[in-house]
Amino acid sequence: GDSVTQTEGLVTLTEGLPVMLNCTYQTIYSNPFLFWYVHYLNESPRLLLKSSTDNKRTEHQGFHATLHKSSSSFHLQKSSAQLSDSALYYCALRNTGANTGKLTFGHGTILRVHP
Amino acid sequence: EAAVTQSPRNKVTVTGGNVTLSCRQTNSHNYMYWYRQDTGHGLRLIHYSYGAGNLQIGDVPDGYKATRTTQEDFFLLLELASPSQTSLYFCASRKGQNYAEQFFGPGTRLTVL
Numbered sequence: 001g002d003s004v005t006q007t008e009g010l011v012t013l014t015e016g017l018p019v020m021l022n023c024t025y026q027t028i029y030s031n032p033f034l035f036w037y038v039h040y041l042n043e044s045p046r047l048l049l050k051s052s053t054d055n056k057r058t059e060h061q062g063f064h065a066t067l068h069k070s071s072s073s074f075h076l077q078k079s080s081a082q083l084s085d086s087a088l089y090y091c092a093l094r095n096t097g098a099n100t101g102k103l104t105f106g107h108g109t110i111l112r113v114h115p
Numbered sequence: 116e117a118a119v120t121q122s123p124r125n126k127v128t129v130t131g132g133n134v135t136l137s138c139r140q141t142n143s144h145n146y147m148y149w150y151r152q153d154t155g156h157g158l159r160l161i162h163y164s165y166g167a168g169n170l171q172i173g174d175v176p177d178g179y180k181a182t183r184t185t186q187e188d189f190f191l192l193l194e195l196a197s198p199s200q201t202s203l204y205f206c207a208s209r210k211g212q213n214y215a216e217q218f219f220g221p222g223t224r225l226t227v228l
Contacts, residue, residue, distance in 0.1 A: 101146045
């Protein structure tokens with residue numbers, strides 16, 4: 001079945017340093033949709049980025065990601081981390097071929113930014 | 116902004132207890148989902164539905180039932196709660212299109228003693 005693998009556990013960064021959260025996926029289908037969701041403490045998870053276009057950079061709120069089908073990756077990046085970026089980040093996969101309405105989520109990566 | 120509400124927000128029950136978690140969306144979304152969130156496991160899909168009366172099995176369905184009574188309402192039932200079901204539960208909804216995002220509710224924290 002489908003699977004999503006993210007940077008494990010906790011990533012701790014100093015404010016101002018670049019952010020890179022890894023996401024790779026496995027699927028038998030050729031047209032995946034990839035999503036990044038962010039979950040701030042005491043809030044609901046919400047969509048940060050999404051893409052279905054190979055090799056096209058997508059950006060939102062200072063974050064960016066590029067879907068690379070050749071390497072099955074959709075890494076999340078930001079040039080300079082802010083304290084307010086501290087949150088739990090999920091990468092998720094949706095397949096057009098499966099038509100199940102399901103998203104497959106990774107285990108999540110906690111990003112903690114300190115001064 | 117799509118609205119998804121959940122009730123109760125917090126619930127404590129005992130082992131063997133009967134619990135119903137409620138979710139309502141007023142966005143005319145086709146799909147609704149129940150997830151549980153646990154440290155080290157992330158969001159795991161319990162059940163989902165693509166319309167009133169429909170139910171699909173998710174990835175971790177054991178010990179859970181669900182029912183979609185209307186377009187708006189989706190319920191998660193734990194008929195014999197166990198401590199392993201202590202978790203944070205999220206409901207979500209989305210439109211039917213492939214690229215549509217999921218909108219999450221505020222979550223229900225369930226503790227089974």
